[in-house]
Amino acid sequence: MNLSKHHAEEMKMDMTPMIDVVFLLIIFFMLITDMTQQDLEVLTLPKAKMAVPDEPDPKEFRPVINIRQNGEMISKREVVFAPSIDGTKDDEKDLMASLLDTSKLMKKDHFNKEAGTGDMIPDDFLLIRADRFTPFHYIQRVMTACGNQDIKIWKVQLAAGTLVEDTATEN
């Protein structure tokens, strides 16, 4: 009698831990694969009506430089420039090296694009993200460094918050 009872009992597999693990793996991969957003530091950006929404292609190379209120510049999560207190002994070595690497990885095109003549120069945009209260001379410093003979980056994008809700109400 006892034996027959055991035979009637069904073996049930508890799926809960498996679902838990699957969810954890999904979250893990979603967070680590979203590398395009990892380059963006937490900054308060000024708002702009004409700002084109930033939707980068994860497969494409997208150079970003973040500039904090105090002038600290961050690229790929590394500080590439930290201003000295009095501003006289600023070391731009890391900034130049970072921009040089960025420039090398950018797509190239002729200086005179239409004519197809001149040296090959970078043809990608460098996204400059700065806090709304960042003194502009720090951004100008990046721009000046971009004009260096070995770097020659001439296309830039300035990051701004979009005004989607405001424009919607205006219309």
Added chain:
Amino acid sequence: MSIIADIANEKIEMDMTPMIDVTFLLLIFFMCTIKFKTLEGKLAAYLPKDVGVNQSDAEPMEKIDIYIRTEKPGRRVQAAPYEKLGQEVTWNEGDGEFFIVGHEVRYQVIRDEFDGDDAGLKKIKTKLSELHRLDPERAVTLKPMQGVIYNDIIPILDTVIEVGFSDVTFAGSYGK
């Protein structure tokens, strides 16, 4: 009979553990991802291309120069009390994030001067629209002067792009 009675009396208990697990996981997921979902945009601009040996063959075109000058530099106050309570506490080196209060800027489009507020920007838009109607291909150069902050540049760049100018360049050197 007794078996049927047993089944009828059996309490059905719902196991809440998986639901709590899933809720916690969703909570963690949203906490991790929510900060990336802020809407962010970008405005395109250009730097002087002919720096150095490469000289452009193109004929020099008359540009629209826009100067951005600081009228009042404003004062730095600690971000936390100002943002939450509107209370101004003087910012010192090492205090972390700051707000700039009382900062005022003026724009100069060719020879005409404008205030940096919304009314001034509307007037600039009208002026630039006239210039755009005359020559849509004309280049615009933004020339920020000393004391200007990032927040002063974006509204004017936004206006220039809104009017329809596409060739927007930043001046090569930093004006005093």
